Amino acid sequence: MKYVVIALLSSLLSAGVAAPAFSQDAAPGQRLFQQRCGACHQIATPRNGVGPHLQGVVGRAAGTVEGFRYSAALRDSGVNWTPETLETFLGNPAAMVRGTRMTQRFNNAEERRAIIEFLGSQ
Numbered sequence: 326m327k328y329v330v331i332a333l334l335s336s337l338l339s340a341g342v343a344a345p346a347f348s349q350d351a352a353p354g355q356r357l358f359q360q361r362c363g364a365c366h367q368i369a370t371p372r373n374g375v376g377p378h379l380q381g382v383v384g385r386a387a388g389t390v391e392g393f394r395y396s397a398a399l400r401d402s403g404v405n406w407t408p409e410t411l412e413t414f415l416g417n418p419a420a421m422v423r424g425t426r427m428t429q430r431f432n433n434a435e436e437r438r439a440i441i442e443f444l445g446s447q
């Protein structure tokens with residue numbers, strides 16, 4: 326499914342059509358992801374921005390996206406992204422990975438849960 330979406334997006338992009346926005350009635354986690362993370366992270370396409378793309382992030386080793394310049398702190402952290410480590414990281418990134426360039430804390434536990442669920446579905 327993911328690959329179908331990518332293929333669709335890339336054909337739209339190569340046709341010069343803007344990528345469609347997430348639909349209004351998307352799952353809460355998807356909307357929250359767009360609002361809280363979307364300025365820095367892409368997930369529908371494996372493209373890096375201010376932050377690395379988050380496609381397939383659950384199950385990924387930290388600091389391993391090709392072509393993204395990570396902080397040494399995150400690259401050498403030895404963290405593996407699971408729902409549990411993501412929960413800790415999002416609550417206070419710098420406390421978990423001292424020296425990371427992602428410093429924003431996400432204090433709402435309900436929102437974190439919804440976002441992590443969404444990340445796991447991508």
Ligand code: HEC
Pocket residue numbers: 358361362363364365366375376377379382386387388389390394395396397398399400406411415424425426427429431440
């Ligand atoms: C202001 C920009 C910004 C926002 C907003 C942001 N991040 Fe990040 N994020 C970054 C940067 C920059 C990095 C790379 C940090 C480093 O190299 O130390 C990063 C790294 C990450 C990583 C590690 C990825 C990897 O490949 O190891 C995860 C997971 C992550 N962010 C999740 C999120 C989620 C989920 C949200 C929203 C709740 C979010 N981020 C919001 C900038 C941001």
